[in-house]
Amino acid sequence: MSNQQSGTDSAFFVKDLLNEDQWGNLSRRNLLDLLDGIGLKRKNGAANQRALSRVDCKSILALMAFLLVIQPHYSPFIWRSGSALLSALLAGCDNDQCMLAMPVDTKNVFRPPVDCDFCRDVHQVDIVQHISPEDFESTYAYSVRPVIVKDALANWTAVDVFSYEFFSELYTKESNALASRSHRCQFFPYKTEFRSLEEALTMSEHRKSNQPWYFGWSNCDSQTADVLRRHYSRPYFLPERSESSRTDWIFIGTAGLGAHMHVDHVSLPSWQAQCRGKKVWSLEPPPECHYQCQSMEVTVEAGDTIVLDTNIWYHKTNVVSEEVSITIGSEYD
Incomplete structure (x- = not known):
């Protein structure tokens, strides 16, 4: 993680995706910082109101395609980074909802394999x-x-x-x-x-x-x-x-x-x-x-x-x- 501070959380950069030691301390704020950094923007709702999250659909599809392509080569990366990023992007907060819902079958694609x-x-x-x-x-x-x-x-x-x-x-x-x-x-x-x-x-x-x-x-x-x-x-x-x-x-x-x-x-x-x-x-x-x-x-x-x-x-x-x-x-x- 970087030593720079963003509020109470340290900033999170794209390069940190490849550093497995960082995943244990990854917070929701870090994920949102990362999404902003790679162009996947969210719009927070006003206080006590529900607002739609403005989601760049092309960016979502590109991210999903990228994760699916690399799955055979780096399985831990696909389910940890893919699930974390897409969940942070598409899951609704207390006062906002997503414009684009995550289909259940799509969630299953990013389900971690079991023993x-x-x-x-x-x-x-x-x-x-x-x-x-x-x-x-x-x-x-x-x-x-x-x-x-x-x-x-x-x-x-x-x-x-x-x-x-x-x-x-x-x-x-x-x-x-x-x-x-x-x-x-x-x-x-x-x-x-x-x-x-x-x-x-x-x-x-x-x-x-x-x-x-x-x-x-x-x-x-x-x-x-x-x-x-x-x-x-x-x-x-x-x-x-x-x-x-x-x-x-x-x-x-x-x-x-x-x-x-x-x-x-x-x-x-x-x-x-x-x-x-x-x-x-x-x-x-x-x-x-x-x-x-x-x-x-x-x-x-x-x-x-x-x-x-x-x-x-x-x-x-x-x-x-x-x-x-x-x-x-x-x-x-």
Whole structure:
């Protein structure tokens, strides 16, 4: 790094990209300095307002093409510098959004390769119950080995309370739950026409009864989280030292639909509890492990909790029950 100062951070120059010793101390300010230095400009929003980031699309495409070309020759550089630069350029700040969104498939191009040792000996999804936090930690918690725990919902009122109507009443137009939603709160319409959570939770009875539907969302409102967590608790099998994310993920839908095959871009492994209905999960190893590891399929029934590192395992789901499927989950560290 240079000894010159820019505010509280040292300036960052293009030549520093080739110095691997610098990556451990790389800050967001450094990245923005670098982007300015190579002509990839951002425009910050005014205080308390959202502003569009003015992105030079030709520069983005040139950078992506350059990174793809050099990938076979210098793999560590491609995923560290490429992911860092593009994330800093395209990820929205608190008060601004990007004019050009990063497609999910493009993110997968810059996904770092994994060591296939994690899946070589995995031939099925284990099914356990009455497992202690110590045994869960030693075998499953951080091993990337998928598992279903059968008895984690035993004392949850969510299995009786959660329903489409419950969520419709919780997320009314006047509620904090919808009012506090921002670009950091995600909504997944999957193969439906819904453009927002509000649309999905106010569909007509005719639409709800005559066509399949499936969607999901993350809850970012603390008051709503408190309501949700009156009906479920931290899974008993998680290691005592681990903490769950404050973000709840909810997925709901009818037979015949589900999530497409994908890999997530979240920070931690996660658990998903099947409160109602039944889903088939299809798991695929990353492409680089295709010839070393095998695909798997497992049915997650009401009362089951599947634990999976969705950042590594490609996965898709399909609702197979006549009853509406309702799943809630979260990440853990």
